[in-house]
Amino acid sequence: MSDPRAQTLFRLRCAFVKHGRLAYLGHLEVLHTIERIVRRAGLPFAVTQGFSPHMRAGFASALPVGTSSDAEYFDLFMTEFVPVPDALERLRAAAPIDLAPTAVCYIDVHAPALTAAITRVMYRIAIDVADGYDIASERIDAAIAQLKEQGSIPYERGRKHKVLDLASTLVSWKVSALSDGGLELTLDTHISNDGSLRPEILLSATDRLLLGCAEDEGPIVSTGIQNLRTIRRYAICRTAQYVEDADGSLLSPLRTDETPSAPKSVSSVPSL
Amino acid sequence: MNVAYEDRFADIEPLLPRVEKPSRYIDHEWGTLAKPEADYRACLIYPDVYEVGLPNQGIAILYAALNAQDGISCERGYVPWVDMADAMREAGVPLLSLEGAAPVASFDLVGLHLPHEMACTNCLEALDLAGIPLLSAERGEDDPLVVSGGPSVYNPEPLAPFIDAFLIGEGEEHIVEVCRAHQRLRDAGATRSQILRELTTIPGTYVPSLYDVVVDETSTEHGYAIPKPGGDASPMVYKRVAANFAHTDPVPQSVVPYAQLVHDRLSIEVLRGCARGCRFCQAGMTYRPVRERTPDQIVAAVARGLEKTGYDEVSLTSLSTTDHSCCPEILARLNRALSETGTRVSIPSQRLDSFGIEMAAQVAGEKKGGLTFAPEAGSQRLRDVINKNVTEDDLERATRAAFAAGWRRCKLYFMMGLPSETDEDIVAIAQLADRTYEIAREVVPPAQRGGVSVSISCSVFIPKAATPFQWCAQTPDDEVKRRQQLLLHSVKNRSVRVHYHDADTSLLEAVLSRGGRDIAPVVLGAWKRGARFDAWTEQFDLARWEDAARDAGIDLRAVAQTPYSLDARLPWEHISTGASRGFLQREYRRALAGETTPDCTRTSCTGCGICPTLHVENVLAGERS
Ligand code: SF4
Numbered sequence: 001m002s003d004p005r006a007q008t009l010f011r012l013r014c015a016f017v018k019h020g021r022l023a024y025l026g027h028l029e030v031l032h033t034i035e036r037i038v039r040r041a042g043l044p045f046a047v048t049q050g051f052s053p054h055m056r057a058g059f060a061s062a063l064p065v066g067t068s069s070d071a072e073y074f075d076l077f078m079t080e081f082v083p084v085p086d087a088l089e090r091l092r093a094a095a096p097i098d099l100a101p102t103a104v105c106y107i108d109v110h111a112p113a114l115t116a117a118i119t120r121v122m123y124r125i126a127i128d129v130a131d132g133y134d135i136a137s138e139r140i141d142a143a144i145a146q147l148k149e150q151g152s153i154p155y156e157r158g159r160k161h162k163v164l165d166l167a168s169t170l171v172s173w174k175v176s177a178l179s180d181g182g183l184e185l186t187l188d189t190h191i192s193n194d195g196s197l198r199p200e201i202l203l204s205a206t207d208r209l210l211l212g213c214a215e216d217e218g219p220i221v222s223t224g225i226q227n228l229r230t231i232r233r234y235a236i237c238r239t240a241q242y243v244e245d246a247d248g249s250l251l252s253p254l255r256t257d258e259t260p261s262a263p264k265s266v267s268s269v270p271s272l
Numbered sequence: 273m274n275v276a277y278e279d280r281f282a283d284i285e286p287l288l289p290r291v292e293k294p295s296r297y298i299d300h301e302w303g304t305l306a307k308p309e310a311d312y313r314a315c316l317i318y319p320d321v322y323e324v325g326l327p328n329q330g331i332a333i334l335y336a337a338l339n340a341q342d343g344i345s346c347e348r349g350y351v352p353w354v355d356m357a358d359a360m361r362e363a364g365v366p367l368l369s370l371e372g373a374a375p376v377a378s379f380d381l382v383g384l385h386l387p388h389e390m391a392c393t394n395c396l397e398a399l400d401l402a403g404i405p406l407l408s409a410e411r412g413e414d415d416p417l418v419v420s421g422g423p424s425v426y427n428p429e430p431l432a433p434f435i436d437a438f439l440i441g442e443g444e445e446h447i448v449e450v451c452r453a454h455q456r457l458r459d460a461g462a463t464r465s466q467i468l469r470e471l472t473t474i475p476g477t478y479v480p481s482l483y484d485v486v487v488d489e490t491s492t493e494h495g496y497a498i499p500k501p502g503g504d505a506s507p508m509v510y511k512r513v514a515a516n517f518a519h520t521d522p523v524p525q526s527v528v529p530y531a532q533l534v535h536d537r538l539s540i541e542v543l544r545g546c547a548r549g550c551r552f553c554q555a556g557m558t559y560r561p562v563r564e565r566t567p568d569q570i571v572a573a574v575a576r577g578l579e580k581t582g583y584d585e586v587s588l589t590s591l592s593t594t595d596h597s598c599c600p601e602i603l604a605r606l607n608r609a610l611s612e613t614g615t616r617v618s619i620p621s622q623r624l625d626s627f628g629i630e631m632a633a634q635v636a637g638e639k640k641g642g643l644t645f646a647p648e649a650g651s652q653r654l655r656d657v658i659n660k661n662v663t664e665d666d667l668e669r670a671t672r673a674a675f676a677a678g679w680r681r682c683k684l685y686f687m688m689g690l691p692s693e694t695d696e697d698i699v700a701i702a703q704l705a706d707r708t709y710e711i712a713r714e715v716v717p718p719a720q721r722g723g724v725s726v727s728i729s730c731s732v733f734i735p736k737a738a739t740p741f742q743w744c745a746q747t748p749d750d751e752v753k754r755r756q757q758l759l760l761h762s763v764k765n766r767s768v769r770v771h772y773h774d775a776d777t778s779l780l781e782a783v784l785s786r787g788g789r790d791i792a793p794v795v796l797g798a799w800k801r802g803a804r805f806d807a808w809t810e811q812f813d814l815a816r817w818e819d820a821a822r823d824a825g826i827d828l829r830a831v832a833q834t835p836y837s838l839d840a841r842l843p844w845e846h847i848s849t850g851a852s853r854g855f856l857q858r859e860y861r862r863a864l865a866g867e868t869t870p871d872c873t874r875t876s877c878t879g880c881g882i883c884p885t886l887h888v889e890n891v892l893a894g895e896r897s
Contacts, residue, residue, distance in 0.1 A: 020300070021281070021285075021298040021299070022530070024288050024294040024295055024298050025295055025298075025530050026295065029295055029530045029532065030530075032530070033530050035582070035584070036302070036528055036581070036582030037582065038582070039578070040302075040579070040580070040582035047613070047614045055614060065289075065294065066289050066294075094582070096302055098300060225289030225290070
């Protein structure tokens with residue numbers, strides 16, 4: 001007997017942005033909203049079996065409250081094939097502009113989850129130096145170099161003592177002066193199960209170095225947005241996320257090594 | 273306007289990283305309808321935080337009704353939580369509307385929703401943050417018109433000095449008439465006092481500044497309100513009723529929040545009104561007559577609403593959804609239509625009989641959480657007094673059916689301090705809960721008994737305006753506390769948990785329900801002493817109120833605990849639900865005699881007077897059983 005629940009599944013991967021005011025949404029709020037966008041788009045989403053059925057979807061790593069992004073992703077399992085342009089159009093019509101889907105493609109149903117596939121994350125941080133501090137890009141660059149040299153930054157999150165391991169997470173960085181007088185810091189970071197780089201911790205440690213802070217200031221506390229002294233205001237944007245190829249080259253999550261030309265599907269009971 | 277309508281989001285953005293839940297303040301939700309270029313702007317404010325206010329159906333209805341009008345734009349506002357309010361004051365940022373992030377003071381009209389009495393200090397908090405003078409008398413030509421409406425306006429007097437006009441009753445047509453009239457008068461260059469006088473010609477509109485409060489031998493010490501001499505305000509303001517309710521849009525809801533709310537779902541109002549006639553219940557009087565939507569309309573509305581919002585849950589709302597004459601048909605059709613979509617259907621409250629359980633089982637699916645029943649009183653005698661027409665047998669059958677159908681958790685709601693209540697009635701609450709637990713032990717298979725839970729939730733009776741118990745006093749708070757202890761000690765089964773409401777909060781609710789315009793200075797004084805978010809237990813502090821009352825020469829306990837004589841003129845009797853004084857008095861006498869009164873949607877008219885007075889009638893979609 002064939003299992004009546006066995007069904008052909010399609011896995012749609014969607015890239016979307018998190019811009020403007022919506023940068024202040026928390027991770028769960030984003031997940032929730034995506035689910036509603038999918039429902040409003042009327043896409044034939046698959047539902048998990050069991051006690052309380054819910055939409056089968058997968059997401060990339062959480063983006064902190066206040067951080068915007070040019071490149072977020074989710075995977076949606078569907079029971080029917082919908083042509084790519086059609087799926088994108090329906091999603092865009094159902095999404096607020098500041099969470100707009102930018103591209104979709106089909107990927108192998110058995111491909112690794114987004115959280116496992118994505119190993120490189122890029123950030124751009126716009127920095128306004130506080131009044132009374134004359135800090136050129138070179139000084140920030142030197143401060144980060146010194147932190148990288150030290151290898152790690154201790155900080156506290158809730159009651160837990162944590163360590164940001166720069167040796168393994170910070171691949172490279174660049175500081176440049178912008179024409180409007182502000183500074184821009186770009187970070188190329190590595191993310192894995194062992195850890196990721198929280199840009200605001202790096203900024204907080206940089207702030208202390210720039211001030212030439214005494215040690216007795218207490219630990220850096222991860223609170224979302226940091227209150228810094230040399231920096232009046234900063235805005236973090238995740239600019240890209242990549243899958244690393246075997247040879248180390250960076251691929252878009254939408255174009256992994258075996259981008260299928262036709263949608264792939266399998267006949268199976270969805271694994272839970 | 274002395275304040276410009278302009279986007280001030282840049283002023284609050286720097287505050288967002290520092291406050292709890294910034295998504296409360298960002299707007300840009302799906303489904304907002306405001307039109308920034310409109311000629312006339314209204315801002316409707318729910319007097320609590322975003323996530324409490326957003327699901328409110330009343331505001332959703334008015335929001336849709338106003339935005340459907342050419343040239344009128346309606347935005348929403350909420351009260352910032354204490355952290356944000358303090359940060360805004362410190363930074364000099366006024367209260368902003370959500371959609372346009374524009375100063376609330378720049379709107380033509382500001383509407384304050386009144387969901388319950390405890391919201392009154394938050395209304396003042398909202399006005400103050402907005403920079404609008406708190407007292408109607410102090411507002412100038414450039415200030416917005418401040419109106420108020422909602423379930424809790426049937427005794428408007430404690431808020432009278434702060435509100436320019438109250439909209440009594442159902443607002444979907446009324447608010448549009450008020451905005452249109454205001455727009456016309458504004459354009460004609462009318463003064464504020466001309467506008468207020470003009471508004472009284474719109475039925476259901478109460479402008480307190482056009483009434484004098486008189487205290488004499490016919491009244492209580494809180495007096496009564498009569499039109500000022502020479503004015504033409506009506507001595508009696510009747511509530512508005514949407515007589516054609518069944519023809520109104522069943523999907524007014526459009527805004528889908530980002531924040532996760534407690535009630536995060538599509539709501540379809542399947543019927544309005546409840547005629548069961550519980551004598552303590554204000555909503556039962558204020559929402560009469562009963563009007564049902566048809567099953568076709570409801571099923572189509574659910575499909576359309578889910579498509580429009582993307583929600584995965586729909587709640588069929590009303591005061592008593594399982595009373596809908598076509599309830600089984602509606603649920604069966606929805607279950608067929610929604611299977612395979614992971615969409616849940618919920619009905620807010622359970623009717624206390626086996627039919628209620630059948631209906632609950634229809635929507636529960638495999639996941640059976642808890643069931644909530646409201647017997648309201650422990651003994652049959654007291655249930656007859658309050659006209660809760662439920663017998664011990666009904667209760668037993670309902671709980672038996674519920675445990676047999678797979679529910680394991682059962683919560684029983686009661687009221688304490690009801691008129692004529694004795695210790696025996698309190699002990700009867702405990703006995704009823706113990707009996708419910710025994711039924712669970714009989715019905716539930718031994719292996720699953722660990723999951724069984726029975727709890728009692730006991731609130732304190734608040735005598736409400738416009739009900740047959742409006743003359744009653746509240747039981748003194750120390751006596752309430754004694755009865756709460758008696759209840760705790762009367763429960764035999766140690767697995768039955770008992771929760772009871774805070775007697776301090778209840779005392780204040782009674783003061784605000786029973787007092788007159790003389791209570792307004794107490795409200796103002798309490799707010800000045802820091803009272804806000806009084807509906808939040810951890811924010812409420814009776815001391816602020818006692819202090820303010822002392823200053824105003826008011827004894828809170830006397831206001832709550834002094835009964836009114838049956839022939840005294842009451843502070844709110846110029847506001848009418850349409851029910852006659854004679855009917856309320858008759859119901860009061862029948863209550864004390866233990867005589868019940870039937871439901872007029874199941875028998876014949878019982879003579880409350882609402883239908884003939886307001887020219888409306890019960891409209892059912894079928895026969896009620
Ligand atoms: S007037 Fe009669 S029919 Fe109408 S609500 Fe009152 S009791 Fe019911």
